[in-house]
Amino acid sequence: MENINTKIVVTGDICINLLQWITSPLNTMGLNWQTHSNTHSTLKNGEALLLSKFVSLATGVSVISPQLEDIESILQGEFLKSTLELELFPLLNKKDNKKVYRVSRFMGFTGPKYGITKLLPIINDDVNADMVILDDENNGFNSNEEFWPLALKSKDTKPIVLYKMNNPITSSELWKHLQKNHNENTIVIINSDDLRSKGVNISRSLTWEKTAQDFVWQINNNPNLSFLAGYRHLIIPFGLEGAIYYKNDCVPETMLYFLPYEFEGGFIKDYQGKMYGLTSCFAAGLASAIISGKQEDEELKQSISAGIRKGIVSAQKYFIYGFGEDPEKSDFSNAYIFNEEDDDFIKESYVQDVAVPSKTDPNCRACWYILKDKSSTNLAEIAYDIVKNGVHTALNTIPIARFGNLTTVDKAEIESYRSIKNLMLEYISTKNTVRPLSIAVFGTPGSGKSFGIVEIAKSIASNLVKKIDFNLSQFSSPLDLESAFHKVRDVVLEGKMPLVFFDEFDSALDGNLGWLKYFLAPMQDGVFRERDSVHPIGKAIFVFAGGTSSTFRAFSGEDIQDEKEQKKFLIEFKSAKGPDFISRLRGYVNILGPNQTDDDLDHLFIIRRAMLLRTLLERKVPYLINENGEAQIDNGVLRALLKIKRYKHESRSMEAIMEMSMLTNSKKWEQSDLPSKEQLKLHVDEEQFLRHLMHDAFYSEKIEELAIAIYDKYVSLNRENKYADNNFIMPWNELKDESKAYYRNQAKHIPNSLLKINYDLASLNEKFEIIEFTQKEIEILAESEYSYWYNHRKKIACKAGSIKDKKIKTDADLVSWNKLSEEKKNKVYEMIKIWPEILAESNFKIERLKYLCYCDAKI
Secondary structure, eight states: OOOTTOOEEEEEOEEEEEEEEEEOOSOSSSOGGGGSOEEEEEEEEEHHHHHHHHHHHHHOOOOBOOOOSOGGGSOTTSSOEEEEEEEEEESSSTTOSOEEEEEEEEEEEEOOTTSSOOOOOOTTOOTTOSEEEEEEOSSSGGGOGGGSOHHHHOSSOOOEEEEEESSOOTTSHHHHHHHHHSGGGEEEEEOHHHHHTTTOOOOOSSOHHHHHHHHHHHHHHOGGGHHHHTSSEEEEEETTTEEEEEEEESEEEEEEEEOTTOOTTOSSOGGGOBOSOHHHHHHHHHHHHHHHHHHTTOOHHHHHHHHHHHHHHHHHHHHHHTTTTOTTTOOOOOGGGGSOOTTOSOOGGGOEEEEOOSOOOTTOTTSOOHHHHHOSSOHHHHHHHHHHHOHHHHTSSSOOEEETTEEEOOHHHHHHHHHHHHHHHHHHHOSSOOSOEEEEEEOOTTSOHHHHHHHHHHHHHTTTEEEEEEEGGGOOSHHHHHHHHHHHHHHHHTTOEEEEEEETTTSOSSSTTTTHHHHHHHHHHSEEEETTEEEEOOSOEEEEEOSSOSSHHHHHTTTOOSHHHHHHHHHHHHHTTHHHHHHHOOEEEEOOOSSOSOTTTOOOHHHHHHHHHHHHHHHHOGGGBOTTSOBOBOHHHHHHHHHOSOOTTHHHHHHHHHHHSOOTTOSSBOGGGSOOHHHHTTTSOHHHHHHHHTHHHHHHHHHHHHHHHHHHHHHHHHHHOTTSOGGGOOOGGGSOHHHHHHHHHHHHTHHHHHHTTTEEEEEOSSOOOOOOOOHHHHHHHHHHHHHHHHHHHHHTTOEEOSSOBTTTTEETTOSOGGGSOHHHHHHHHHHHHTHHHHHHHTTEEEEEOOOSOGGGOOO
């Protein structure tokens, strides 16, 4: 990067890092000290000195900053010191043979000898600096004006200021000075955990949507954040996986930057250790992009956007390479963490961005999905792509959560699953726990209630967890439950963590919910009674899977609308110890299966179906997926499996249809491989399934009559136009094959055009109401159709001209849509308006597809 003429000043609090680590004995036969473990230590620059080094590497500029020439010669107790313990950790994955040193433990600070932190002056400070970068750790710099850069203190200079705050203090002199004199050009960087420590309630590691919406609410309503809302530019890194950029210039804007395959805190695994200076590395990457953007006269907002991407990538690379194989030789003298290489494990293009709505309805769980904002196509097309090409190819720009073999993109599911995972992680890592962790799982039969929880548990501690299943509908008395608890104890005594599924826990025993009272003592105290004896259960995870209630709201009676019915339910619920049972739960999850749960809110069901179908193909018939990862499945089969109204037994039905199909020696899942109509009837509405199955075939049969109908409309429009040259008009049978092919192709792509305005076609043999497009829908379709015609004319080597002449291939109408006359546009509009009618004559109904949010359903 050529930034020779750029002047950057970096300063702030000063800290020296003492790194300590132990190595194995050098040998077994040498001097005594060589046969023992060796302890090593070295001093490294921290805080502003480290930030200065990073900025120099990232920008290629000789940074103006405080300096320590010989760090090893500093006097004991002169500077603030931080002590850290290092160990060798795997480079990337747990199985990596190559290891690097990272921090295993932060051992705390050693204060300076006289209790006052020593600061350093800026060497060769320049009042005309282009950028000032401040590292404010609240260790004295923010109140010592004599150490501030000249460019900040001068009234005649307005540098770009990157203000990195580790411990936000709004009453400091530096904060007040920046707000008063440099507010417009100051970019504040505050880590998300520092905000949370100040009482700002932003969720962690649930979904990116939840995190972003929490931030927007907090910045608008929380008085603890009012001190930040006044700044023009605010950047909040969320771990090494994402960041929020809040721009407040008259109208506030919030942008979320995220890695689709990670959530906050997910990149750094427990076995990888820790690193200091991650936010400093992020800030250096940000500074690099801003400096480059300034030289290219780029808008600051655009430069910040590029800088956030660079910062996220650089911080991850810095973490991975750590202190290398020898901390003494590691001085971060190589700029590789700020330069992108072809074989890098992460690239700036991987980081996605999306605008966060300024206001969302908290009661509408479908009002904002990143999936909706990041996808230019409708949900049906995305679903087809998932099955055909795999989740990673189809969904590489939206958040994806993986828990072992479970993959989901549904925001509600992700939040529930991650909440359960966080509970399990906390429970497993806590010692001396006497009571079990109790969670509940609800869903319709076949929705996969046990699968998700098991995969979460395996993703946390696969070697520790052992699953046990009990179905309470098969128990006849509480004695059976006592026997079950003994089996749980046996697993605990084996040294395992029992993951105990009490399936159909809400089934009847001497009345509704009769089993609940027998779980109260085990859940609360971790014991169960057997006659006169009381037995401890031990550390276990209880999972209560609902059998009669498909959601928590249904179980607790919250879904009951009638006041009298609800009152009656609550009396019975209380009598059955329902509230006591709920009070002992630590979490619950509603499993969303392949069926749609709500017409207005649940529009991702087709995506869930697609992901389940792709998983079934990969697991059960992997030979139907070629070397390029493309699933070999007939379009009709795919359409029927994804668009059928309902599976009678949820995911079990999808799996059954695949198992009943004759795929053993197949190279492609053809329609002829499907089970018989009578077999299909066990799992789906067979008539409806067959209509979806034959949709493409039915449509293909009608192409000729649709093409003729389109041409007839074209002829009638020309005859009505007194200026048209009717010499070109002739009967369909006299048209050349080339012209007939054009109208056939036009008819063929009507279904794809309808998808642009969220409509689909259904083949029906009954009478139905013919819809009318709205004006906006007509405009969208007309522009699309004109584009098709325009490209067709270009393809046959036609060019614009003053007249329409077939011999010299010129056409006066061959102009872009925006330049087309209103008269010509109206002609295209009229062609579009006949679609519903001509389709209806061929027994095709135009139906609206479901939207992600009902509130957006009108175009």
